[in-house]
Amino acid sequence: MEKITAEKAKEIRRTDVGPPHYGQFLPPVIKKNYGRWKEHEILSPGVMVHTAESGDKIWSVRVATPRLIATDTVREVCDISDKYCGGYVRWTSRNNIEFLVSDEKNLEPIQKELKEKGYMIGGIGPRISNMVHTQGWVHCHGAATDASGLVKAVMDELADYFTTKELPNKLRLALACCVNMCGAVHCSDIAIVAVHTKVPPIDHAKLGKICEIPTVIASCPTKAISPDPATKSVKLKEERCMYCGNCFTVCPAIDIKDPYRDGIAIVVGGKVNSLRSNPKFSKLVIPYMSNEPPRWPKVVAAVKHIVDVYAKNARKHERVGEWADRIGWEKFFKLTGIEFTFQAIDDFTFMRDTLRTASTFKW
Amino acid sequence: MEKEELKEKIYAFVLAAKGKKKVKPRDIEKGVSAETGAGIDEIKQAMKEMIDVGKLMYSYTGGASSVEIPSEEYLREKGLIK
Amino acid sequence: MKKYDTPLLDELEKGPFPSFVKEIKKAAAKNEMANDELGQLEYSFKTNRGYWKHGGIVGVLGYGGGVIGRYSDLPDMFPEVKFFHTVRINQPSGWFYTTKALRELMDLCDTYGSGITNMHGSTGDLVFLGARTEDLEPLFAELTSRGWDLGGSGSALRTPSCCVGPARCEWANYDTLEACYQITQEFQDELHRPAFNYKYKIKFAGCAVDCVASIARADCSVIGTWKGPILIDQDAVRWHEKKGMDINREVVDMCPTQCISYDGKELKINNDECNRCMHCITRLHKALKPSGERGATICIGSKAPIVVGSLLSWVIVPFMKMEPPYTEFKELTRKMWDWWDENSHPRERIGEVIEMKGMRSFLEAIGVPPFPQQIKEPRKDPFFFFTEGDIERFKKREEEEKKTGKFIF
Numbered sequence: 053m054e055k056i057t058a059e060k061a062k063e064i065r066r067t068d069v070g071p072p073h074y075g076q077f078l079p080p081v082i083k084k085n086y087g088r089w090k091e092h093e094i095l096s097p098g099v100m101v102h103t104a105e106s107g108d109k110i111w112s113v114r115v116a117t118p119r120l121i122a123t124d125t126v127r128e129v130c131d132i133s134d135k136y137c138g139g140y141v142r143w144t145s146r147n148n149i150e151f152l153v154s155d156e157k158n159l160e161p162i163q164k165e166l167k168e169k170g171y172m173i174g175g176i177g178p179r180i181s182n183m184v185h186t187q188g189w190v191h192c193h194g195a196a197t198d199a200s201g202l203v204k205a206v207m208d209e210l211a212d213y214f215t216t217k218e219l220p221n222k223l224r225l226a227l228a229c230c231v232n233m234c235g236a237v238h239c240s241d242i243a244i245v246a247v248h249t250k251v252p253p254i255d256h257a258k259l260g261k262i263c264e265i266p267t268v269i270a271s272c273p274t275k276a277i278s279p280d281p282a283t284k285s286v287k288l289k290e291e292r293c294m295y296c297g298n299c300f301t302v303c304p305a306i307d308i309k310d311p312y313r314d315g316i317a318i319v320v321g322g323k324v325n326s327l328r329s330n331p332k333f334s335k336l337v338i339p340y341m342s343n344e345p346p347r348w349p350k351v352v353a354a355v356k357h358i359v360d361v362y363a364k365n366a367r368k369h370e371r372v373g374e375w376a377d378r379i380g381w382e383k384f385f386k387l388t389g390i391e392f393t394f395q396a397i398d399d400f401t402f403m404r405d406t407l408r409t410a411s412t413f414k415w
Numbered sequence: 416m417e418k419e420e421l422k423e424k425i426y427a428f429v430l431a432a433k434g435k436k437k438v439k440p441r442d443i444e445k446g447v448s449a450e451t452g453a454g455i456d457e458i459k460q461a462m463k464e465m466i467d468v469g470k471l472m473y474s475y476t477g478g479a480s481s482v483e484i485p486s487e488e489y490l491r492e493k494g495l496i497k
Numbered sequence: 498m499k500k501y502d503t504p505l506l507d508e509l510e511k512g513p514f515p516s517f518v519k520e521i522k523k524a525a526a527k528n529e530m531a532n533d534e535l536g537q538l539e540y541s542f543k544t545n546r547g548y549w550k551h552g553g554i555v556g557v558l559g560y561g562g563g564v565i566g567r568y569s570d571l572p573d574m575f576p577e578v579k580f581f582h583t584v585r586i587n588q589p590s591g592w593f594y595t596t597k598a599l600r601e602l603m604d605l606c607d608t609y610g611s612g613i614t615n616m617h618g619s620t621g622d623l624v625f626l627g628a629r630t631e632d633l634e635p636l637f638a639e640l641t642s643r644g645w646d647l648g649g650s651g652s653a654l655r656t657p658s659c660c661v662g663p664a665r666c667e668w669a670n671y672d673t674l675e676a677c678y679q680i681t682q683e684f685q686d687e688l689h690r691p692a693f694n695y696k697y698k699i700k701f702a703g704c705a706v707d708c709v710a711s712i713a714r715a716d717c718s719v720i721g722t723w724k725g726p727i728l729i730d731q732d733a734v735r736w737h738e739k740k741g742m743d744i745n746r747e748v749v750d751m752c753p754t755q756c757i758s759y760d761g762k763e764l765k766i767n768n769d770e771c772n773r774c775m776h777c778i779t780r781l782h783k784a785l786k787p788s789g790e791r792g793a794t795i796c797i798g799s800k801a802p803i804v805v806g807s808l809l810s811w812v813i814v815p816f817m818k819m820e821p822p823y824t825e826f827k828e829l830t831r832k833m834w835d836w837w838d839e840n841s842h843p844r845e846r847i848g849e850v851i852e853m854k855g856m857r858s859f860l861e862a863i864g865v866p867p868f869p870q871q872i873k874e875p876r877k878d879p880f881f882f883f884t885e886g887d888i889e890r891f892k893k894r895e896e897e898e899k900k901t902g903k904f905i906f
Contacts, residue, residue, distance in 0.1 A: 053608045058494050061638035067559055068685040072644045074590035074674050077598065078664060087663035087672065091783045102665055110665060118517035120626070122524040122531075123603035123612045130596035141599070143592035143616055145660065145709050152665075172513060186619065189541035190517075190534070191567060191583065191626055193551035198541065200517040201509055208512030215513075233801035234619045239713035239809070264437065270842065271478065273804040298804050302478040302844075304550060311545035324713045326705035327776040328753050331712045331809055345542040346508040369751060369780070402806065439652065440692040441838055463690070466559055473561030473651075473691060474554045479843040480561050480651035480691030486554065492630055493558055 079140040081110050081154045097216055098173030099159070111153040113162055115171040116182050116207070116214060119147040120190060120200055128169070136162040146182045146224075148175055172214060178221050180213040180359075185227040186234045193304075194297055195229035196246035196314040197343050203227055205347040206244070209356050220366040220375070223359065224323070231296055239322035241372040242358055243334050244351060246343070247317050248295040252308040256285035263303035271302040316341045316351050317395075320358060321373030332373045337385070339395035361388045383414050416453055421461045422470070424451050429471060429484055437474075437481035469495045498529055501536040505543060524612035530627050531611040533577035537569060555582050555630055557637040561691040563647025564633055580629045584610065585622035585648035586640065587681065587688075590674035591661050592617065601643060609636035620698065621658030621709075622648035646685075652843070653691035657681050659701035660708040668778065669703030670721030670791040671819035676826075677701045683827055693834065694841045705775045711796075711810070716847050717830070718796040718810040719819065725789015726768040727777070733784035734764045748777050792818045795826075797833070798848025808848045813860070815870040829863060836862035857882070 056064075078086070085104035092102040098114045117125075129149060133141040136158040142150045151166075153159055166173055175181040183206065186192065188199030206225065213219060226240040230248070237243040259268070260283070268286055269277045276292035277299060285305075300308040318341075322334030337358075341350050358372075365387060366375035376384045385392050398406045416424075428447050432438045438446075444458045462482070465471045472485040490496045509518045521538070524531035541547055553566035565583040572579035586602070602623065606614055611627035618624045628636060640646065648656035657680055660666070662673030680699060681688065687697075700711035703721040711718035738744055744759045756770035757777060764784070766777070778785045795817055796810030817825055833847065836859060841850045851859045860867065898904050 053604045055608055055632070056635050056639065058634065061635040063638075064642040065634070065638035066641040067646075068689065069641050069644060069646045070682045070685050071587040071589050071646060071678065072598070073678060074593050074664075077589050077593035077595050082664050087669070089663070089665065089667040091667060093783070102667070112665070116515055117616065118515045118520060119615055119617075120517040120520055121614055121616055122520045123606050123614065124523050125520060126599055126603050126614065126616070130599050133596050139596040141594055141596065142661070143594075145592075145621075145658075147616065149616075170515075172515060184619070187615075189538055189547040190521075191549060191581070192547060193549045193567070195547040195549075198538075198547075201506075201542070204509050204512065204514055204516060204518075207514035211513040228801075232803050233807070238801055238807045239710065267437070267478075267843075271804075271844070296803060298478075301803075304552075309546050314545070322713075324707045324710040326707070326712075326774050327779060328751055328774060331707075333807060333809070343545055345545065346505040369747060369776075437843070439694070439843070440690065463559075466561075466690070469558060472554060473556060475561070475566070475651045475691075476552045476554075478552075479695065480653065482561075483554075489554055493634070 077140065079110070079138055079152050079154055081108050082152070084108065085110075094177045097176055097179060097214075099163070100176055109154075109156070111156065111159050113151040113153060113159070113166070113173060114144070114148050114175050115151070115166060115173050116175060117147055117149055118200060118204065119182075119185065132162065132165060132169075135165075144182075146175075146184055148182050172211065174215040178218050180207075180210050180219070180223045180225060182214075183207060183225045183227055184237070184240070186229045186232075186237075188229040192229060194232065194300060194308065196248050196309070197229050197316060198345060199227055199229045201345055202244060202316075202348050202351065205349075205352050206355050209352050210359065213359070219359075219363050221369050221371050223362070223372065225355070232301075238319070238333055239324045239331060240334055241320065241322065242355055243319045243322065244355065245317045245319055246314065247340070248297055248308045248310065248314055249340065250295060250308075250310045250313040251288060251290045251293045252295075252297075252300060252306045254285060254288060255305045255307070256280075256283040259286065259303060259305035260284040263305055268299055268303045268306070271298045273298065311343075315343055316348070318351075318354055318358070321371075321376045323371050323373055328369070329374055329377070334373075335376075335381070336396050337388070337390050339393050358388060380414050386414075416451055418461055421447070421451065421453055421458065422465055424453075425458065425462055425465060426470065426484075429482060433484055437476075437479065437483075439479070439481050443482060469493050498532055499536070501532070501539060503535060503539040506535070506539050521613060528607070528612040529577040530581065530629075531613055533569075533575040534581065534611060534613065534627060537571060537575045537578055540571070540574070549581075555580075555633065557633055557647070560647060560689045562650040562653050562689060564628075565650050567627075578627065581611070581627040582630065582633070584625040584628050584633070584636065585618060585620075585650060585656065586625065587646050587648040587656050588617055588621050588623045588658070590659055590677045591664050592621075593664065602645070605636060605639055609639070618648075619714075620648070620655050622656050647689065649688045649696075651691040652693045652695050653689070653697070654684050654687040654693070655696050655698045656688070657699040657701065658709055660703050662701075662703045666703060667782075667786065668706065668721075668775070670723050670787065671703065671793055673701040673703045673719075673721070675821065676719065676819055676823060679821060679823055680826070680830075683823075684830075687834075694838065694843050695846050697834070697837075697847065699830075705773065706779065711799075713799050713807075713809060714801065715799055715810065716797065717833075718799060719793045719826075720796060721791070721793050721819075722773055722816065723787040723789055723791050724816070725787065727766050727771065727785050728788045729764055729766065730784045731763060734759075734781060736783060737781050742780070744781075748780050751776055790818075792816050795829070798846070798851055800846045800848055804844075805849065808852075810848070811851070811856075812871050813863075814865060815868055829865075832863040833859075855882075 226237040228237040297308040318338040319334035548570040555566040610625040613626040615624035659673035659677035700715035756767040795814040799810040
């Protein structure tokens with residue numbers, strides 16, 4: 053494909069067309085049975101079949117992706133979809149690919165070919181699906197760690213829980229490379245959150261030139277920033293700063309990134325569905341581990357450990373948060389052997405909801 | 416008010432804010448409406464036409480979107496000046 | 498093309514999970530930008546920090562979003578990623594594609610981008626990772642002339658997204674794909690021309706399973722629900738039991754409202770007590786299904802922690818029919834935006850503004866009355882406001898009571 057000229061671009065460009073209508077991308081069996089599906093069954097960790105009221109069936113074969121994928125990989129996915137799925141394919145909300153098979157006789161051959169080509173089939177049912185994650189060092193300005201690398205290291209360790217092994221219920225992992233948390237990290241069973249841990253240095257000469265001082269002051273949630281007429285920049289009250297990095301987002305002259313101090317926290321027990329119990333936020337259990345690329349061995353071990361303790365102790369259908377709520381968080385710390393730290397106790401008005409107000413707890 | 420005159424008022428409003436305050440479309444609509452008595456929809460349409468031809472541009476600095484006087488760099492890249 | 502040694506990244510080519518390093522290398526083999534992306538990423542791994550700058554004024558003429566300016570902090574070392582902007586392309590509802598459409602998009606990504614994609618970004622867009630400033634206009638022309646458009650960014654409506662819905666799920670209570678499509682089309686101006694104080698996300702989930710995590714990460718979460726009883730196929734209940742399910746332990750005992758019973762022969766549900774959590778329906782998926790009137794619960798306000806803590810969306814409208822042309826939803830959305838705009842500063846999400854200004858101010862502005870469904874429990878503190886109108890209304894009612902001799906609480 054050749055690039056078009058600027059003139060040609062002006063001639064053909066349109067605006068406000070919006071996305072194409074999804075109808076043109078639906079396989080015929082879906083079009084025919086749209087809104088009239090009757091039931092489904094999970095046939096294996098990576099295959100489910102949906103049956104329509106008409107009796108028609110569609111098989112979905114799910115494979116993992118690293119989300120960041122090259123165009124040639126998408127073309128390979130297209131080749132496979134052309135061969136077995138009539139040229140239709142979909143992605144899931146957790147960056148998996150679903151091959152939509154309308155003809156049962158293609159079900160075995162497509163799985164065989166996917167396996168041969170190195171695709172990881174699975175992620176359906178009471179297992180670990182793909183991790184939702186952010187950009188990290190691949191493309192983000194504020195990242196306190198890499199995202200894709202850490203996800204790869206964690207998922208390599210837990211791959212069996214994607215492809216075969218069962219858990220009490222599904223377990224949703226996520227990773228955010230800073231506390232901005234692009235993606236639903238704050239409501240995941242286990243989430244890795246990269247944190248800045250140091251009051252940022254300010255380049256006063258640069259700040260005066262490139263940043264709007266009122267905006268910088270307003271960006272601080274703890275009111276730690278005030279104007280400094282002497283430097284034509286701002287002052288930072290260090291004891292108030294909790295390193296959220298919001299000031300850096302509005303003003304690059306405040307450099308929040310610190311290779312030695314930036315690290316990893318782990319939060320657990322969140323969920324987004326309303327099954328049994330209401331949606332929950334994930335809660336802090338490990339406040340800090342060092343950033344250790346390329347494979348972050350300690351972070352990976354911590355996640356694996358929490359998964360193992362959950363798998364051993366939770367009742368069937370309990371999510372991590374429901375299990376922790378039932379046994380009590382003091383028991384969670386006991387069972388996991390994770391050290392309880394000051395960081396895990398809430399501050400400010402948030403503490404009203406989370407401190408204990410009864411003498412009924414477990415030893 | 417004639418559309419061209421309204422556009423001049425909008426341009427003057429954005430120019431006056433330059434370097435002092437980031438203005439977003441709603442600030443411009445309200446400010447220019449108070450100044451000229453023109454309707455919000457009318458101003459919105461005029462502003463859209465100005466942005467479409469590079470008379471004004473959107474910016475995203477300081478973590479929020481605003482409308483600004485286009486930089487030379489922007490106009491050159493869009494082929495609007497040599 | 499420069500060849501980078503990548504001993505650290507090479508470690509991430511090992512192991513069973515698909516490797517993003519292999520993907521970058523695949524693209525780098527034929528694209529200079531992808532190659533320098535690889536080089537810079539290795540340098541990040543070596544030095545433990547990121548090297549990107551963001552922001553600025555890149556974009557396509559007339560739009561204020563869809564492209565996010567991204568620049569290398571080390572342009573001398575990695576010149577090909579000096580400009581490496583993100584291009585967001587509005588995905589089709591439910592992320593369904595034909596291979597023909599995908600191949601066309603991939604050709605565009607190779608021609609005007611780095612050959613690296615995100616399928617998909619957190620909000621749902623199909624992302625071309627890395628494009629030079631001068632390629633943005635031709636890429637935009639190629640996309641729009643083929644019927645694709647950019648997604649949202651900045652202080653604007655962000656690209657709405659939805660679950661797989663009625664396309665392949667028996668639990669969808671409304672057509673999430675069509676709602677997502679029509680709402681996206683309705684608000685093209687708000688999506689491309691940032692006019693808000695901050696971002697506004699809408700996500701459409703067909704039921705309480707919430708496969709798009711709408712309750713946690715959409716300013717407006719539209720969650721499908723129903724009003725009728727749960728229909729039971731008793732034969733299918735026994736099918737599940739035969740398959741090894743302990744119905745009492747796994748379903749009856751886990752029902753949060755204790756409205757199910759099973760005596761080994763017949764499963765009974767007291768639908769009056771059911772809060773539609775969907776646990777029983779997802780476990781006994783062959784036996785149970787919702788019935789009766791369908792629609793959605795509209796919840797508002799969720800967001801990630803920046804800046805003053807994360808929020809889950811709050812129930813605002815307990816039940817709304819979600820049917821084309823979605824007039825009620827569109828009107829409600831416009832009213833909410835007006836109130837939000839009047840009451841907020843830059844970078845304040847709607848949920849934060851509701852917290853600051855009070856739910857009453859918000860509900861009155863959008864014309865929604867108070868319902869007990871909006872709360873988990875009533876307030877516990879004794880500090881509440883009265884308007885003159887409130888007192889007048891209470892007094893008037895008491896006058897009526899004196900006439901009739903009958904108290905109304």
